[in-house]
Amino acid sequence: MLVNKILLAAGLLCSAATFAAERPTLKIGALASGTLDWEMAVLTDTPNPGFTLEIQRLANPEAGKIALQSGAVDMIVADWIWVSRQRNSGIKLTFYPYSSAAGALLVGANSGIETLADLTGKRLGIAGGELDKNWLLLQALGQKQGLDLNANVEKVFGAPPLLSQQLKQQRLDAILTYWNFAARLEAEGFKKIIDANAVEQGLGLTAHVPPLGYVFREEWAQAHKSALKDFFQAAQQAKQRLCSDDNVWRKALPETHEDDPQIQAALRQGYCQGRVTEWSAAVQTAAGQLYYLLYQFSRHQLTGDAPEIAEGTFWPVD
Numbered sequence: 270m271l272v273n274k275i276l277l278a279a280g281l282l283c284s285a286a287t288f289a290a291e292r293p294t295l296k297i298g299a300l301a302s303g304t305l306d307w308e309m310a311v312l313t314d315t316p317n318p319g320f321t322l323e324i325q326r327l328a329n330p331e332a333g334k335i336a337l338q339s340g341a342v343d344m345i346v347a348d349w350i351w352v353s354r355q356r357n358s359g360i361k362l363t364f365y366p367y368s369s370a371a372g373a374l375l376v377g378a379n380s381g382i383e384t385l386a387d388l389t390g391k392r393l394g395i396a397g398g399e400l401d402k403n404w405l406l407l408q409a410l411g412q413k414q415g416l417d418l419n420a421n422v423e424k425v426f427g428a429p430p431l432l433s434q435q436l437k438q439q440r441l442d443a444i445l446t447y448w449n450f451a452a453r454l455e456a457e458g459f460k461k462i463i464d465a466n467a468v469e470q471g472l473g474l475t476a477h478v479p480p481l482g483y484v485f486r487e488e489w490a491q492a493h494k495s496a497l498k499d500f501f502q503a504a505q506q507a508k509q510r511l512c513s514d515d516n517v518w519r520k521a522l523p524e525t526h527e528d529d530p531q532i533q534a535a536l537r538q539g540y541c542q543g544r545v546t547e548w549s550a551a552v553q554t555a556a557g558q559l560y561y562l563l564y565q566f567s568r569h570q571l572t573g574d575a576p577e578i579a580e581g582t583f584w585p586v587d
Contacts (some may be wrong), residue, residue, distance in 0.1 A: 272465055276513070282415065284295055292318065292319065292320060292321055293320055293321070293493055293496045294320070294321045294322075294323050294498055295320045295321065295322055295323065295343055295344065295493075295496060296323045296324075296325060296341075296342045296343045296344070297309070297322065297323070297324055297325070297342060297344045298325050298326075298327045298332075298333045298336045298342035298344070298345040299325070299326060299327060299338065299345075299346075299532075300326075300327050300329070300330065300346075301327070301328070302366070302524075302526055304370075304449060305367075305542060306347050306521075306524040307511060307519055307521040307524050307525070307540065308504055308507045308508060308521075310512070310520055310521040310523075310524055311325055311507035311510055311511060311517060311520065311521060312503055312504065312507050314520060316509075317499055317500070318499075318501045319495065319496050319498075319499030320496040320500055320501075321436065321498070322493065322500055323466070325341070325342050327345070330347065331347075332352070333345040333347065334347065336362065336577065337362070337484065337485070337486070341485075341494075342481050343485055343486070344484065344485040345370075345483075345484050345485075346367050346481050346482065346483060346484065347364075347481065347482070347484040348480055348481055348482070348555065349364040349478075349480075349486055349578075349582055349583065350402065350480060350560065350563060350571060350572060351484075352364045352482075352484055352579075352582050353560070353570060353572070353573075353575070353578045353579040353581075353582045354573045354575075355438075356579035356580075356581060356582055357573055357574075357575045357579045361486065361487040362484055362485065362486060362487065363484070363485060363486075363490060363581060363583065363584040364482040364483070364484050364582055364583055364584060365478065365482050365483045365485075365501060365549050365584045366479035366481075366482045366483075366545040367481045367483050367504075367545070368465075368479060368480070368481045368540075368543045368544075368545065369476075369477060369479045369480075369537055369542075369543045369545050369546075370453060370465045370480075370481075370540065370542065370543025371448055371464045371465030371480070371543070372396070372403040372431070372445065372446060372447050372448055372464065372465050373445075373446065373448065373451040373461050373462075373463065373464035373465065374407065374443060374444070374445050374462040374463050374464070374529040375436065375444055375446065375454050375455070375459045375460060375461055375462065376436075376443045376459065376460050376462060377439065377459060377460065378441065378458045378459060378467065380442065380443070380460060381466075382442060382443055382462065383462065384462070385407070385410065385414060385416055385418065385463075386412050386416060386517070388418060388421070388422050388442075388443060389416070389421045389422065390421065390422070390423075391422055391423065391442035391443060392422075392423045392425055392440070392441045392442045392443075393418075393423065393424055393425065393441070393442065393443050393444070393445065393446035394425045394426075394427060394432035394435060394436065394441040394443070394446070395424055395425065395426050395427075395430045395432075396428070396432055396444070396445065396446040396447055397445070397451070398426050398428075399414050399426065400567055400570055400571045401445075401467070402480065402571070403445050403465055403468075403583070404445055405563055405566040405567055405571065406465065406468050406469065406472065406559075406562065406563070407445060407468060407564075408421065408566055409461075409468075409472055409562050409565075409566050410472055411549075412466050413471065414418060414473065416431075418449075421486045424495045429446050429450040430450070432444045432446055432450075432516070433446065433450055433453070433454060433576060435455070435554075436459070437457075437555075438447040438450070439475070441482065443462070443512035448464075448539050448543065449520065449536060449539065449540075450477065451464070451539075451540070452532075452535040452536050452539040453527075453532050453535065453536070455535060456529070456531045456532045456534070457531075457532070460490075466481070469555075469559065471562075473558075473561060474551045474555045474558050474563065475502075475551060475554060475555045475558070476547070476549075476551050476553070476554075476555040477552075477555070478552060478555050478556045478559050479545050479548070479552075483501075483504075485497075485584075486584070487584075489582065490584060507540075508540075508544050509544075511537070511541070512541035512544065514542070518537060529545050543557050548586060553583055556575045556578060556583075557578055558573065558576065558580045561576060561577070564576055
C-alpha cells in the first residue's frame with residue numbers, strides 16, 4: 270500500500286512537471302502606469318492553462334521596442350505603422366489589435382474654440398511630437414476644410430501630463446492628446462472638440478482602425494500559435510470583465526493611479542468604448558487608406574518610403 274501511494278505521488282508530480290514544461294511562458298513588456306496594466310491585473314489573478322504570463326516593466330515605448338527586438342520580451346503594445354516600417358526593413362514583426370481608443374482635441378470649458386478654423390492663431394499643445402498620427406490626420410482634415418493648421422497655429426509639443434497642466438493654467442488654448450488624458454480632462458469639465466474617430470470619418474475612411482495592438486515576432490508567433498490564441502481569448506475576456514463586473518474593475522483601480530471617482534469612471538468608460546469589436550477585411554482596407562494619408566502628410570518620415578502597408582503587418586485571425 271505504501272509503495273502504491275509513493276508511486277501515485279511520483280506520477281502526479283511527473284504529470285504536473287510535464288504540464289508546466291509544456292505550458293509556454295509569454296513575456297509581455299508593459300509600460301509603467303499604462304492601461305495594459307489594467308488587463309494584466311485581471312489576467313494574473315486568473316491563471317490560464319494555455320500559458321504562463323510574465324510581465325516586464327518598461328520605462329517608455331522606445332524601451333519596449335528595443336526589448337522586443339532583442340528578444341527580452343515576446344510581446345509589447347505598439348502601433349501598426351511602426352510594424353509595417355520594421356517589416357519593410359527586414360524585421361518580421363506582426364500586429365493584432367488591442368484598442369480602438371482614440372485621442373482627442375480639447376479646450377477649456379469656456380473657450381470660444383468650436384471648430385478647427387477657430388484654432389488659427391492659437392497655442393496648440395500636441396502630444397507625441399511632429400510625427401504624431403493624431404496631429405498628421407488633424408492636418409489632413411484641416412486641409413480638406415481649406416485650412417493650413419501647421420502654418421496657422423502656434424505648436425507646442427510636449428508630454429501629455431505637462432500639456433494637461435498647461436491647459437489648466439490657460440497657457441495653452443487647446444491640446445491634442447491621448448485618450449486617457451482626454452478622459453481625465455473631460456471628467457474635470459474640459460470640452461472635447463473632436464476625437465480621432467471623427468477625424469477619420471471626416472477624411473472619408475470606411476472604418477475606424479485600431480491604432481494600437483499586441484506586437485510580436487512572426488517567427489515566435491508561428492511557434493506558439495496555440496498559446497497566442499489562448500492569450501488573445503483570455504485578454505478579450507479580461508476586457509469584458511473589467512467593463513461588466515464592478516468587483517473586477519475595483520481590483521484594477523490601483524493601476525489607474527487615480528483617487529477621484531469621476532476620473533476613474535471616465536477612464537473606465539473610455540477604456541470600454543475602446544474595445545475592438547471588429548477586425549475585418551473592411552477595417553484592414555481602411556488601414557490602407559489611413560496609411561497612405563500618413564505617408565503623404567509625414568512626407569514619408571513616419572512610414573518610410575513604402576507607399577503601402579507591408580504584407581504580413583497584420584497577424585491573421587483564425
